[in-house]
Amino acid sequence: MFATLLFVLMFALTAGEAGRCQLGFINLGQGCYLFSNNLATFAEANSYCLFFGSHLADITSKKEDDFIRSYLLMHGQGSQFYIGATDLRSKGIWTWEHPLRKVVSYTNWYPGEPNNHKGKEHCVTSYHGYSFKWNDIPCNSEVRFICEQSRI
Ligand SMILES: [Ca+2]
Ligand SMILES: [Ca+2]
Known part of the structure; x- marks a missing residue:
């Protein structure tokens, strides 16, 4: 029930900007993206x-x-967003969840990141405090996230 409500809410909030993308996603450049509110x-x-x-x-x-x-x-503003990179499978080797396990080549880490603070940071966010450059954080942190889909 909660998931259904969330689903409807997220779609309703972004439906007006859908453009050439699936409902709920917005078009930026060659891709379609959903910026979560939850x-x-x-x-x-x-x-x-x-x-x-x-x-x-x-x-x-x-x-x-x-x-x-x-x-x-x-x-x-005031948020950070997971993107699909992680080094959970092999520490220090960052890979994308999609395409699965493709090694990250382009990066935009904030200076001093990834720092694997306390040895617990294996997921990546685009962080407002770093002008949305990248930071590694613990994967159990609850933050917003960005989904991507090819244009339809
Ligand atoms: Ca970090
Ligand atoms: Ca992409």
């Missing part, structure tokens, strides 16, 4: 995106990164 752990966020027929965002070029950061600088 908070979730990395595993929950991953499940939400899959449920919506998408995946946690893989940011693979400066161009894509610029589109997303520009949007977040305008709309994402």
Whole structure:
């Protein structure tokens, strides 16, 4: 029930901006993105995106990164958002959840990150405190997240 309500809410809040993307997603550059309003752990966020027929965002070029950061600088104040990178499978080797286990090549870490603070940071957020550059955080942190889907 809660999940259904959340689903409807998220879609209603972003439906007006759908453009060429599936309902609930907005078009930025070549991709379609859903910026969650709810908070979730990395595993929950991953499940939400899959449920919506998408995946946690893989940011693979400066161009894509610029589109997303520009949007977040305008709309994402005070928040941080999971993207689909993790080094849970092999410490220090960052891979995307989609395409599965593809090693991260383009990065936009904030200076000094990833710092694996207290040895517990294995997931990645785009963080407002770092002008939406990347930070590694514990995967059980509950934050917002970005789903990505190809245009339909
Ligand atoms: Ca992408
Ligand atoms: Ca960190």
